[in-house]
Amino acid sequence: METHASKKISVDQTLELLDKNMTDYQRLKPVPFEEFLSILNAKPSQILRNIFQAFHDMIKTYVVEPEETISEEGDQLSFTNYDCSKLFVEGSENPFFTDMLFANRFMKQMEYLRHGAQQNRIYIFYGPHGCGKSTFLNNLLKKFEQYANTEEGLRYEIVWRLNIKKLQDKEKSLTVSAFEKLIHYVEKGEDTFKQGTNEKIFGSADAEYIEIPCVSHDNPFLAIPKDQRRIVLDELIKNDEFKWRLFTEKEYEWVFKEEVCTICSSIYHSLLERLGNPSEVYKMLYARPYYFNRRIGNGISVFNPGDSPLKQNVLSNEILQNRINSLFQDSNIISYLYSRFAKINNGIYALMDIKSHNIERMVELHNIISEGLHKVEDIEERVDSLFFALMNPEDKRSIRDFPSFEDRIQYIDIPYILDMKTEVKIFINIFGRHIEGGFLPMVLENFARVIICTRIGKKSQALAEWIKDPAKYKNFCDDQLMLLKMELFSGNIPKWLEEEDIKSLDNKMLKKIIAESEIYGKEGLSGRDSIKLFDQFYSKYAKEDRLVNMSDLCTFINKLDDTAKRMIPPGFMDSLLRMYDYSVLQQVKESLYYYNEEQIAKDIKNYISAVTNEIDSVVKCIFTKEEIHVTEAFLESIENRLISSNMDKKRRDEIRKDVLKEYTTRTLTHEIMIEEKNITETRLFESLYDRYVHNLKKRVLEPFIENENFRNAIKDFDTEKFKTHDKRIKKDVKFLVDNLCKKFGYTIQGANEACIYVIDNDLANKFK
Ligand SMILES: [Zn+2]
Numbered sequence: 001m002e003t004h005a006s007k008k009i010s011v012d013q014t015l016e017l018l019d020k021n022m023t024d025y026q027r028l029k030p031v032p033f034e035e036f037l038s039i040l041n042a043k044p045s046q047i048l049r050n051i052f053q054a055f056h057d058m059i060k061t062y063v064v065e066p067e068e069t070i071s072e073e074g075d076q077l078s079f080t081n082y083d084c085s086k087l088f089v090e091g092s093e094n095p096f097f098t099d100m101l102f103a104n105r106f107m108k109q110m111e112y113l114r115h116g117a118q119q120n121r122i123y124i125f126y127g128p129h130g131c132g133k134s135t136f137l138n139n140l141l142k143k144f145e146q147y148a149n150t151e152e153g154l155r156y157e158i159v160w161r162l163n164i165k166k167l168q169d170k171e172k173s174l175t176v177s178a179f180e181k182l183i184h185y186v187e188k189g190e191d192t193f194k195q196g197t198n199e200k201i202f203g204s205a206d207a208e209y210i211e212i213p214c215v216s217h218d219n220p221f222l223a224i225p226k227d228q229r230r231i232v233l234d235e236l237i238k239n240d241e242f243k244w245r246l247f248t249e250k251e252y253e254w255v256f257k258e259e260v261c262t263i264c265s266s267i268y269h270s271l272l273e274r275l276g277n278p279s280e281v282y283k284m285l286y287a288r289p290y291y292f293n294r295r296i297g298n299g300i301s302v303f304n305p306g307d308s309p310l311k312q313n314v315l316s317n318e319i320l321q322n323r324i325n326s327l328f329q330d331s332n333i334i335s336y337l338y339s340r341f342a343k344i345n346n347g348i349y350a351l352m353d354i355k356s357h358n359i360e361r362m363v364e365l366h367n368i369i370s371e372g373l374h375k376v377e378d379i380e381e382r383v384d385s386l387f388f389a390l391m392n393p394e395d396k397r398s399i400r401d402f403p404s405f406e407d408r409i410q411y412i413d414i415p416y417i418l419d420m421k422t423e424v425k426i427f428i429n430i431f432g433r434h435i436e437g438g439f440l441p442m443v444l445e446n447f448a449r450v451i452i453c454t455r456i457g458k459k460s461q462a463l464a465e466w467i468k469d470p471a472k473y474k475n476f477c478d479d480q481l482m483l484l485k486m487e488l489f490s491g492n493i494p495k496w497l498e499e500e501d502i503k504s505l506d507n508k509m510l511k512k513i514i515a516e517s518e519i520y521g522k523e524g525l526s527g528r529d530s531i532k533l534f535d536q537f538y539s540k541y542a543k544e545d546r547l548v549n550m551s552d553l554c555t556f557i558n559k560l561d562d563t564a565k566r567m568i569p570p571g572f573m574d575s576l577l578r579m580y581d582y583s584v585l586q587q588v589k590e591s592l593y594y595y596n597e598e599q600i601a602k603d604i605k606n607y608i609s610a611v612t613n614e615i616d617s618v619v620k621c622i623f624t625k626e627e628i629h630v631t632e633a634f635l636e637s638i639e640n641r642l643i644s645s646n647m648d649k650k651r652r653d654e655i656r657k658d659v660l661k662e663y664t665t666r667t668l669t670h671e672i673m674i675e676e677k678n679i680t681e682t683r684l685f686e687s688l689y690d691r692y693v694h695n696l697k698k699r700v701l702e703p704f705i706e707n708e709n710f711r712n713a714i715k716d717f718d719t720e721k722f723k724t725h726d727k728r729i730k731k732d733v734k735f736l737v738d739n740l741c742k743k744f745g746y747t748i749q750g751a752n753e754a755c756i757y758v759i760d761n762d763l764a765n766k767f768k
Contacts, residue, residue, distance in 0.1 A: 029288070030159050036220050036287035037236060039156075044237045048221065048246065049155055050254050051346045051386050056114035058147040062087035063107065079104055079514070081491045088139045089429075096135045097426050099419035100491045101517055109412055113386075115251050120369050120408065122362075122387040124354075126396075127414035130526030133390045134352055136414060140388075141300055141350060148292040148299065156287040157346075158214035158223055158260070160267055163284055164207060167274060167327055209284070210323050215338040216261035216345040216382065217299065220287040223268060229256050254384070261342070262379050266334045274328075292347065297340070299347035305356035313339055314376055339376045341368065341383045351389040359398045362389065369408050393522070415521020416455045416530075419490045420448035426527070427534050438542040440549045440750050440757075442583060446576055447537065447553055452489075453482055454524030454567035460485060462512040467501055475582040475767070478575030488513060524567055533564070547750055549757055550580045584754055585701075585763045591739030592732075593700040602626075604688045605679060607638045608667075611659045623679050642692050659684065703732065704764040714755045718748065 031039070040047045049057065064083040082103040089095040098106070109123070127133050147153035224232055230247070233255070237243045246252045259265065271281040292299035314337055321336045328334065341349070349365070351358045365387060368374045373382045399405050417423050424444055428435060436444060463481045470479050476496045477483045487494045488510070493502060525533070541552040557565070557573055605623035610630045613619045618629050628634065639652060647655075662684045671682045679685055703710035713725040713733045722730065740751035758764065 030161070030286040031288070033220060033223075033282045033285040033287060036156060039287075040221065041236050044233075044246070045242050046152075046154070047156065048219070048252070048255055050219075050384065051348065052113050053251060054148065054153060054155055055144060055348075055386055056110055058144050058153060059087065059107070059110045061147065061152065062143060063103075079491060079510070080107070082107055087143055088136065092139045092142065094135045094139070095429055096132050096139050097417065097422045097429070099417050099422040099489065101418055101489055101514065102414065105412060109410065115249075120372060121410045122365060122369060122389055122408060123410050123412060124389045124391050125414050126391045126393070126411045128393060128416065128522050128526065130528040131414050131416050131521075132527055133414050137350060137352065137388060137390055141294060141302065141348065144348065145292045145294055145300060148290070155290045155346075156220050157217040157290040158220045158264055159286045159288045160212040160214075160264070161209040161284050161286050162212065162267075162271075162324075162327060163209050164327065166280075166284075210320070210327060212263075212267065212320065212324065212336070213288075214261060214264050215336075215342040216263075217290050217343075217347065218260050218264055219346070220285065221255065222258055222260040223264060223282075223285055226256065226259070258384070259382065261345075261382065263334065263336060263338070270328055270333050290346065297343055299344060300350070301340070301344045301348070302350045302352060303358055303361055304352045305354075305358045307357060309357055309360065310340065315340060315342075335379065337376055337379060339374065339381055341374065341385070342376075342381055344385050345381075345383055346385065348386045348388065350387075354389055354391050354395045354398050358389075362399060366405055366408065370404070413518065413521075416524060416527060418452060418455060418486075418517065418521050420445050420452055420486055421490050423448035423451055423530065426531070430531060431534070431538065435538060435542070437747075438538070438548055440547045440754055441745055442580060443548055443550055443553055446550065446580060447534065449483065449486060449576060450553070450557060450568060450573070451525050451530045451533070452486055453569060453572050454564075456482060456485060456489075456520040456524075457516065458482065458569050460513070460516055462509065462516050466504060466509050466513070472498070474575075474578070476579055478569075478572055480569065482569070482572065483575065483579060485513070485517075489517065525564065529564070533560075547753055549753065550577060550584075551757075581761065581763050582767060585758060585767055587740060587744045588704070588736070588755060588758050589697070589700055591743060592703070592736050593697055594735070600689060600692050601680060603638050603641065604685060604692065607635070607642070607688070608659060608663060608679075608684065610635055610638075611656050612663055641695065642688065643695065659688075701764045704758065705768075711759050714752065714759065717752050717755075 036047075062084075064086065066081050066083060079100060080103075081100055082098075084098045084103050084106075088098060125133050125137060144153075148155070221229070233243075233246065237246070246255065260268070268281060271284060272278060275281055290299060294300040294302060316335075316337050324334050324336060351361055351365075354362050368383050369387065372384070373380050375381070399409075417426065427444070427448075458480050460481065463485060467473070467481060467484075470477065470481050473481075473484070473496065476494065484494065484497075493505065497505075537553075537556050538548075541548045541556065554573060554577060557568065602624055606621050606626060606628055609619060609621040609623065610628055613630050615630055615632065618627065620627050635656065636652070639647065639655065643655065667679075667682045667684045671677045672679065707729075709726060710729055710732065713722065713729045714736075716722040716725065717733055717737065722733075725733075736755065737746075737748060737751040740746040740754065741748060746754060
């Protein structure tokens with residue numbers, strides 16, 4: 001039984017543990033301005049960041065940029081396979097999946113953002129219903145909130161600690177009542193992140209200072225008058241690349257040009273007037289971490305259309321105002337008035353959908369963005385924030401009446417997913433990783449291809465310009481080349497493209513193709529439709545004892561209701577099926593075909609030796625050192641493998657003559673004797689070798705076409721009956737199944753079902 005004492009210990013330990021894990025509180029303590037400057041000296045690029053730069057850094061932290069990209073030709077890479085999963089997927093209840101096209105578009109805008117060229121803008125994420133916009137924005141904001149509150153994302157803001165005693169000495173009239181202290185404590189208690197300051201104020205009998213946070217979250221560095229900032233930074237920061245950028249680049253203009261907020265500025269001037277010199281003023285200036293909290297609207301404010309407008313736009317703090325007034329003995333000198341926009345200055349303001357009350361907010365934003373500031377009673381309040389909004393196509397008309405809006409808005413399209421790999425990821429995320437195992441390889445991707453074909457344009461001018469004769473790819477692709485387009489959208493250049501077409505796909509062409517895609521993904525099956533269809537498909541066809549195959553997919557699509565079916569272009573399913581059939585046949589072919597390089601080389605060497613000798617002679621091959629009896633049967637046996645089994649005597653003689661001629665005039669006399677080549681490096685050997693391999697490959701499917709026993713053995717594989725089959729056939733079937741598993745990721749059951757599919761659909765003859 002637990003004693004009181006042991007319980008006490010475990011409680012203590014728990015508290016200790018909590019203490020240890022509360023590193024946040026530690027670092028969230030305000031530091032004197034002097035210390036802030038030394039932090040600035042140590043980490044200038046981190047401390048001197050506005051919201052745009054911090055946001056950009058956050059994106060850079062979470063988005064992984066891989067080495068290889070879709071096109072590496074030319075001086076500039078066109079598309080990058082960004083991995084955005086840390087940003088939108090990991091650790092989120094509702095993951096958002098980006099495809100390559102969207103990720104590139106998004107990252108491009110984020111790059112502009114940092115450079116500060118487009119700060120006075122509203123970023124509108126624009127897309128059809130069911131594209132996941134709100135999930136996207138929620139995840140984005142959440143990651144920023146997390147990041148901003150870490151060591152890496154930390155930025156500082158101004159907090160004044162007005163030393164009462166010092167100022168009283170000047171004024172000799174201020175007292176802080178006990179009641180006021182109590183109120184102050186309650187106020188502080190709400191602001192959990194300012195823990196460190198409470199003790200000093202409440203713990204001692206006499207409060208040392210009045211704490212006034214900057215409502216606009218201004219960077220403490222901005223408290224330094226504008227005309228001195230350059231000199232200070234020149235002194236403070238060592239001469240390195242960052243300093244050069246700081247002093248020259250547009251993104252750092254704010255460091256030199258931005259005014260500190262009106263409240264801070266009036267505090268500064270009042271203090272300077274009373275204390276006489278700036279260094280005394282800076283002693284009352286502190287820097288504390290800018291703490292982001294979406295729930296209390298600190299640094300991030302998010303509005304839904306239904307959120308009713310606040311009654312009060314101008315906020316104040318009466319108690320604090322009274323204390324300031326009595327400290328300075330003047331009620332006009334500092335007015336602690338601000339709007340709710342101040343709370344998101346240097347932060348983020350987001351509107352979820354431009355509907356209802358959010359239309360009014362949008363209009364209000366317009367004025368702020370055009371001016372960069374707005375009036376709070378008599379005071380001008382600066383608003384430098386990141387403005388985000390979501391918009392559905394039908395809501396565009398809500399802002400139609402404000403033509404001047406257009407140049408303030410940066411639209412970023414969020415279309416439906418156009419990449420099948422990403423679409424598959426969504427299914428897996430929703431239904432679980434196990435679903436993959438329910439399908440034969442390639443079938444799940446093909447389901448996704450059907451979904452995506454409804455979202456992309458049927459005709460493409462760029463593709464027509466690129467590939468002049470699409471018919472040559474009829475085994476891989478539809479004649480509109482939609483399947484090829486999908487491959488490119490997934491960042492994949494298919495291996496089946498011919499060399500010349502791969503060469504002519506330069507950056508310019510690729511950009512043209514991608515540019516066409518800008519209009520895609522606004523129609524067709526939505527994300528929600530797709531998930532619903534997948535659910536129906538999976539629950540109907542996934543079975544314990546068999547895998548979902550391509551015939552199931554075709555049947556399912558065929559039975560779809562008209563609305564969905566009409567979205568699939570005519571002929572697309574036929575092409576998809578043909579592509580699948582051809583691919584699965586190629587897989588079987590590659591898995592069946594095997595050759596022994598050594599055996600082939602030996603055959604060819606012996607054949608060359610035999611041809612250069614008389615029929616019926618017994619010779620020792622000069623290459624293999626094997627003794628061979630040169631007979632008609634011996635030559636034919638190799639020729640059958642080398643060329644073809646059904647050749648007449650005349651053709652055989654011709655071939656032998658050709659080999660002999662090449663051997664004596666070139667191979668032996670020139671290549672071997674003069675160039676000192678090995679027989680395997682000669683032109684004769686190489687051409688015979690190629691013919692041998694080609695011939696083997698051509699005949700590899702024969703068992704599928706002609707050999708009934710082989711077909712039966714496949715059907716019986718993994719059953720009792722399999723044992724009764726011929727030993728050699730059993731070995732071949734096992735070899736085939738093993739290779740399908742090893743090379744193409746089949747399970748044994750899947751490999752067997754795929755082979756049966758090939759047999760049942762007579763694919764070997766279909767593509768003969
Ligand atoms: Zn301020």
